[in-house]
Amino acid sequence: MELGIGAFGDASRDPRTGTRISEAQAVRNVVESIVVAEQAGLDWFGLGEHHVPDFPVSAAAPVLAAAAQVTNRIKLSSAVTVLSTDDPVRIYEQYSTVDAISNGRVEMIPGRGSSIESYPLFGYDLQDYDRLFADKLDLLLEVNRSAHVTWEGTTRPTLTGQYVPPRAEHGQIPIWLGVGGNPNSVIRAASLGLPMATGVLGGSATRSSTNAQLYRHAAQQFGNTPEQTLIMLGSPGFLMQDGRQAREAWWPHWRQFMKTVGEQRGFLPPDRASYERDTAAGGGLLIGSPEEIAERILLMHEHWGHVRQYIHIDMGAVPQKDLLHAIELFGTEVRPLVQRELGNTSVDQLIGRASMPAVSVSGAAS
Amino acid sequence: MTVPINRVAILGAGRVGTSIARTLVDAGYEVTLAGSGRPANVEMIAAFTAPGASARWAHEATADADLVILALPLHRLSSVNPVVLAGKLVIDAMNYWPPVDGTIAAFEDAPAGSSVVVRELLGISHLVKTFNHTGYHDLEPDRRPAGHPERLGMAVAGDVAQDVALVAELINRIGYEPVALDRLEHGQQLQPGTPLFGARPTADDIRRSVTSSVVHSA
Amino acid sequence: MSNPSDRNQLPSRPPEPRISDPAPGGLHFGIGTFAFQYDDATGTPVPGAQVLRDVVDEAVAAERAGLDSFGIAEHYRRGMMDSAGPVVLAAIASRTETLRLGTAVTVLSTQDPVRVFNEFATLDAVSSGRAQMIVGRGSAIESFPLFGYDLAQYEELFDEKVDLLMRLLRDQPVTWSGRFRTALTEQVLEPQVSAGAIPVWVGVGGSPQSVVRAARFGLPLMFGIIGGSLSRFAALSRLYREASAEFGQVEQPIGMHVHGYIADTEEEAVERFWPVWSAVMNAEAPKRGWAPYRRERFDAEVAAGSLLVGSAETVAQRIAAGMQLVGASRFDFVAAASRMPHHDKKESIERFGTDVAPRVRALMMQPAEAATR
Ligand SMILES: NC(=O)c1ccc[n+]([C@@H]2O[C@H](COP(=O)([O-])OP(=O)(O)OC[C@H]3O[C@@H](n4cnc5c(N)ncnc54)[C@H](OP(=O)(O)O)[C@@H]3O)[C@@H](O)[C@H]2O)c1
Numbered sequence: 001m002e003l004g005i006g007a008f009g010d011a012s013r014d015p016r017t018g019t020r021i022s023e024a025q026a027v028r029n030v031v032e033s034i035v036v037a038e039q040a041g042l043d044w045f046g047l048g049e050h051h052v053p054d055f056p057v058s059a060a061a062p063v064l065a066a067a068a069q070v071t072n073r074i075k076l077s078s079a080v081t082v083l084s085t086d087d088p089v090r091i092y093e094q095y096s097t098v099d100a101i102s103n104g105r106v107e108m109i110p111g112r113g114s115s116i117e118s119y120p121l122f123g124y125d126l127q128d129y130d131r132l133f134a135d136k137l138d139l140l141l142e143v144n145r146s147a148h149v150t151w152e153g154t155t156r157p158t159l160t161g162q163y164v165p166p167r168a169e170h171g172q173i174p175i176w177l178g179v180g181g182n183p184n185s186v187i188r189a190a191s192l193g194l195p196m197a198t199g200v201l202g203g204s205a206t207r208s209s210t211n212a213q214l215y216r217h218a219a220q221q222f223g224n225t226p227e228q229t230l231i232m233l234g235s236p237g238f239l240m241q242d243g244r245q246a247r248e249a250w251w252p253h254w255r256q257f258m259k260t261v262g263e264q265r266g267f268l269p270p271d272r273a274s275y276e277r278d279t280a281a282g283g284g285l286l287i288g289s290p291e292e293i294a295e296r297i298l299l300m301h302e303h304w305g306h307v308r309q310y311i312h313i314d315m316g317a318v319p320q321k322d323l324l325h326a327i328e329l330f331g332t333e334v335r336p337l338v339q340r341e342l343g344n345t346s347v348d349q350l351i352g353r354a355s356m357p358a359v360s361v362s363g364a365a366s
Numbered sequence: 367m368t369v370p371i372n373r374v375a376i377l378g379a380g381r382v383g384t385s386i387a388r389t390l391v392d393a394g395y396e397v398t399l400a401g402s403g404r405p406a407n408v409e410m411i412a413a414f415t416a417p418g419a420s421a422r423w424a425h426e427a428t429a430d431a432d433l434v435i436l437a438l439p440l441h442r443l444s445s446v447n448p449v450v451l452a453g454k455l456v457i458d459a460m461n462y463w464p465p466v467d468g469t470i471a472a473f474e475d476a477p478a479g480s481s482v483v484v485r486e487l488l489g490i491s492h493l494v495k496t497f498n499h500t501g502y503h504d505l506e507p508d509r510r511p512a513g514h515p516e517r518l519g520m521a522v523a524g525d526v527a528q529d530v531a532l533v534a535e536l537i538n539r540i541g542y543e544p545v546a547l548d549r550l551e552h553g554q555q556l557q558p559g560t561p562l563f564g565a566r567p568t569a570d571d572i573r574r575s576v577t578s579s580v581v582h583s584a
Numbered sequence: 585m586s587n588p589s590d591r592n593q594l595p596s597r598p599p600e601p602r603i604s605d606p607a608p609g610g611l612h613f614g615i616g617t618f619a620f621q622y623d624d625a626t627g628t629p630v631p632g633a634q635v636l637r638d639v640v641d642e643a644v645a646a647e648r649a650g651l652d653s654f655g656i657a658e659h660y661r662r663g664m665m666d667s668a669g670p671v672v673l674a675a676i677a678s679r680t681e682t683l684r685l686g687t688a689v690t691v692l693s694t695q696d697p698v699r700v701f702n703e704f705a706t707l708d709a710v711s712s713g714r715a716q717m718i719v720g721r722g723s724a725i726e727s728f729p730l731f732g733y734d735l736a737q738y739e740e741l742f743d744e745k746v747d748l749l750m751r752l753l754r755d756q757p758v759t760w761s762g763r764f765r766t767a768l769t770e771q772v773l774e775p776q777v778s779a780g781a782i783p784v785w786v787g788v789g790g791s792p793q794s795v796v797r798a799a800r801f802g803l804p805l806m807f808g809i810i811g812g813s814l815s816r817f818a819a820l821s822r823l824y825r826e827a828s829a830e831f832g833q834v835e836q837p838i839g840m841h842v843h844g845y846i847a848d849t850e851e852e853a854v855e856r857f858w859p860v861w862s863a864v865m866n867a868e869a870p871k872r873g874w875a876p877y878r879r880e881r882f883d884a885e886v887a888a889g890s891l892l893v894g895s896a897e898t899v900a901q902r903i904a905a906g907m908q909l910v911g912a913s914r915f916d917f918v919a920a921a922s923r924m925p926h927h928d929k930k931e932s933i934e935r936f937g938t939d940v941a942p943r944v945r946a947l948m949m950q951p952a953e954a955a956t957r
Binding site: 011031055057 | 631637640660661667671672698708713729775777
Binding site for chain 2: 115116119125126127129181182183184187202203204207208210211213214217218221262264265266267268274
């Protein structure tokens, strides 16, 4: 089992102080978090893409590239790449470049993402979502497979054997399909032979876990190998040594985050009672002490059988020092507890990717 | 329309459709799920996420159904063939959510609420709005038997009293206290942006929140 | 998640004045590079990924050698690894402190200025304010079919995209409409950079129209020089000054971007550079309808044209003379527009920084003397 961190690059207003850090600082905070995650022994770091002042990382690949130079081991991923409004050729070029810089540590999660601001920004119509995503995913997989790309679709000009460099050094870049919970998307992941990245974003820790069974069954129907049939799971998370204190500290930030999301989508922010329910044993928010969180991950594993769990940590302006401390606890305390039960087989081993030697560029990485 | 509901067809085997299917199967209904196309995938979806429900083409599922539930994204509504709904009792569980649906002019300007527009677009008469104000993930864990002190409420809005009563009975059976609203346009008060939306209200919360004159006991 | 106008409630930072780089009276020495795949000692091409790691290493060497900037080209073809410049620059940012990080050039005609802004603003954030760029046509055309643009519209594309990019960099929120992308209404882009903080130069080859266009934009001008006499560029530089005045634009710096190679002696430099440079030129020749590149031509370019090949002393003198002739205050040495092995490129970069640039600075202090050489 691998453990990792997910981030957006948070520049929202601190609900307690009313202040905001600069957007540039938010971007640099991500690089710092990645460094600390690696030091804490974590396996993976995923970065989202948005185009709003609260989440100013509008280009994830450069941030991952910056982090690649000051880390040696941790996997670097998009989480998620908003594929529908981007060009798969450019996406591949950017991520294969990060792959080069990082000596083969890159992964991608193409997905819908939860935000929609990129549609008007790049001139797309949200009602075309299904067609855009299917078409662009098809091309992304093709560019990942073949150096010379011949492709025809409806969302971008035809490719007639163009060479798309740089080619990733160690074969295809691992691509996980981001799935929000719609069972159709689960089947799509299986039908494409892709591993699936999905989330538990509250409620009960085991909610929607029937999707795991659906995924495995569908994968079998499509004749996928076990190497292709993997699940990674992300959940909002925050840790402090004392679980009660963690829940207390996280609450105003979570409330603020959900309030902004709710304002956009027309629902009220969660009340304290539902927060208590979702953070208690069996709840889907991984907020608590290292022991509590380890236990929760084990519970989720019984239902999901996933191979990687990450916590999404930077929402609602949690102070960076508290974030870094939580990352540290997740790596140094939760990871050993979880791996004692579930072993430490890496995802690379599971997908049959030889573990990359940690080549270090002269003078790279501290 | 007086036959009690037994067979239910759900159009849309997504998050909401499968959640509703599970609660209906638990309550003893005969449930069929349908997607926009061939039933192959839906069969698999039903087997794993709503065991006990079957999967068929939409026109087959609706043909012998006593009740049809619309649980597809609103921006896909035009892919529903209205002919299969003719004369049927239909639940609209859908919401207009520009973040997912994009901007749709007909729903941007809907002073009587999205369900009234849905009814017009489909050209049907027996439409009831319910389920829409509950998060799909809350639907199952929040069920409570009648009389339970923490039982939550579910609003049921429609113009035909008989339809509302039939659907209210179904809501009651799956584990919520139905609160009947006697006009479909009162469904407006259940839409995104209203205090009831996603709020996990009790029946009393609903009665307090919606204009009192429209409430009558179910 | 929040409303864009939310940002306007930030304690407003005073708009920073446009940074002129180099500042008036100052000089700027940078490196330009192309990420060519090269052969290892056994004659096999090294992996493309290694080429990119080498580029990072070369940039670190450039900073250590005291240079001001490092710029990466943009291509989309076999054997060249520079398809995502800002990503490589962000990696370089983590291993350098003062080096300005830019492009040479960003092929703006086939990019979306919004994405360009996103990438460079992100680069600017990770590098704490060191992003810059040179925008231009580039000399290659493969990006047009690749991204679905019509080469025949090159000028309209470039004009529209420069216009939008500059709006995005200087005065957000932006309301804009054009022919080649969707309109923007009161748009702010993330991450925020203060107005004008990311310098943009316009790269031009030798076309007078392009020079006039740069003047109209009021942007600093970078000559990309791949051959011919430098005096030709002196004339273009006068044109640029005059056109700028005519358009009522303030005077902006001029730069030169020139290829070369530095070794201990003239002979060594020539013998090492000839095979790699002629290979590049001859690979391009058939595509562009050029005559085959011959040794006589090369020797002439080295002797009196615009190839800076030789010892540090000769190259420095040629540069100083060229800069004075053209009136340039920035000089970018293109150390790697060839399949030259990493080690040689890096050495040439180091020599440019430690041996050549200081000599040029010194020579530029005594203009009369340098010019007469
Ligand atoms: N998410 C919530 O918590 C929630 C709560 C209450 C109400 N709602 C509303 O419920 C509706 C469904 O939401 P959701 O989250 O369940 O969406 P979803 O997960 O995307 O699932 C919708 C499903 O509908 C299917 N579909 C599309 N056109 C169809 C057609 N003509 N006939 C039958 N099936 C069709 C789609 O599959 P195919 O395209 O393969 O057919 C898709 O799997 C939306 O209007 C939403 O606003 C959502």
